[in-house]
Amino acid sequence: MTMLNELTIAGARDLLLKGEATAVDLTMACLTAIDASDPLNAFVHKTPDIALERARAADARIRAGDAPAMCGIPVGIKDVYCTKGVPSQAASNVLKGFRPEYESTVTQNLADAGAVMLGKLNMDEFAMGSSNEHSCYGRAVNPWRRAGDATPLTPGGSSGGSAAAVAADLCLAATGTDTGGSIRQPAAFTGIVGIKPTYGRCSRWGVIAYASSLDQAGPMTKSVRDAAIMLGAMAGHDPKDSTSADIPVPDFEAMLTGDIRGRKIGIPREYRIEGLPAEIAAIWDQGTAMLRDAGATIVDVTLPHTKYALPAYYVVAPAEASSNLARYDGVRYGHRAKLAQGDGIVEMYEKTRAEGFGHEVQRRVMIGTYVLSAGFYDAYYNRARKVRALIKRDFETVFADGIDAILAPISPSAAFGLGEVADSDPVAMYLNDVFTVTLNLAGLPGIAVPVGLDRQGLPLGLQLIGRPWEEGDLLNHAYALEQAAGFVSKPGKWW
């Protein structure tokens, strides 16, 4: 029998509407699972009182026949979202003790849609990382393990806590954010679905900023249908975010027909990078065959500037981060260093930021400071912005040629062991993002779908990339892939 916390959003919705379960039952099942999940270190701030209060309110709405899309659905919230009165520190010591006086637009939209917040989820500090190893809460752990091997694996990053929580059935779904792959890569590492919407689809207001021209919020769920439901609840125009798109949000779930006959799927040749592991190439080929069998036409396409996406990203993102993170000065919120006799305001800034920021954040802030500094701005930052324009043009050309969606790998490997990529070699870790950053640079929507297992029993996913503002169509392609792949594996419970 399926436990309530193991349900999908769609499955729980049916039970709730039929009166076969209550939101309080669902919430209690999740809270019980969360309390037994400490080895995963996914939930870092638990909010059972808020959860039960919202669950009771949801039950009342359901009884009154007023049940919005997420009514009574228990979800986890990535720590990067500001949630009123609840610690929100983006996994950073510099925001220790910060309790926002306001609620982010996305979490407010979810609350308005009836969702129940269970607590805050682990992540890489300020969403900078691909392994959830850079966190003031310590690392999050993947519920999946290699067959016959207890080595702790990364759930990916930066939304590692969100991915681990959904994969381990601690919640029905979770929010993530994706600046360079932070929804899609952890989704792939944990065998779940995650969509990064078009830039501007979800409001960034109240989401602690990393790189503002790249950051996008999105759902992480157990199925494509759930992603469609939850994205609909999160999205929408917000006057408080000047980059939020003032366009209607369609009924994404209603667009899931699974019919992709006659659609054109592009296979980008530049993603077949040198040294691509055979298992990743094989799953990509299998996914291609699945879409072909579903009636799509497969077309080889070229995205010639793909190779330059990663270095362009690692100029643009740190540059924006160095500017965004200037606000952590020990004055208005969070940590302030203890000062020595005679220390002035500059010492206060320098000591506060040295104590408050972790190593990777310091590194990226300094890289950003360097590439924006006098004499280097044109050589690095402006050049990267020009390359970014070319990367976007590559995609525009492909879509103008009639391609409906692009199928590509998500990361160059399955989940790797915690500590396996050395902290002293930042570039090796950055290579994890080689297939994901292109979309953020181009502002496009992309979705991760679990497709199979590798030889060691770890999940492997593929991403579909869609046209801007056509998440509905993209979700439908993902739905077809999900149906063809029939991925139903779950991690064996060891925690």
Added chain:
Amino acid sequence: MSIDIDTARKVAHLARIAVKEDDLPALAGELSAVLAFMEQLNEVDVTGVEPMTSVTPMRLKRRADVVTDGGMAERILSNAPDAREGFFAVPKVVE
């Protein structure tokens, strides 16, 4: 472009992050490795390409230049490490 220890010290100060003198060589090495990786961008012909300013072509919204919110000093100060008499408090700035 390789970053020497003096440059690393200067960048750390510009970023207002205290870095111990002993940690500067390792920092310089890490920053150099990242910058060396970025050098690939020099292979791209960017002649005539405008630097991207906005990923989705949209005109930034405008609104009337009027006060829309306010009167909540207490809430704004509620998270401050040091607040006194309705102000953020910091070490003495002017001698």
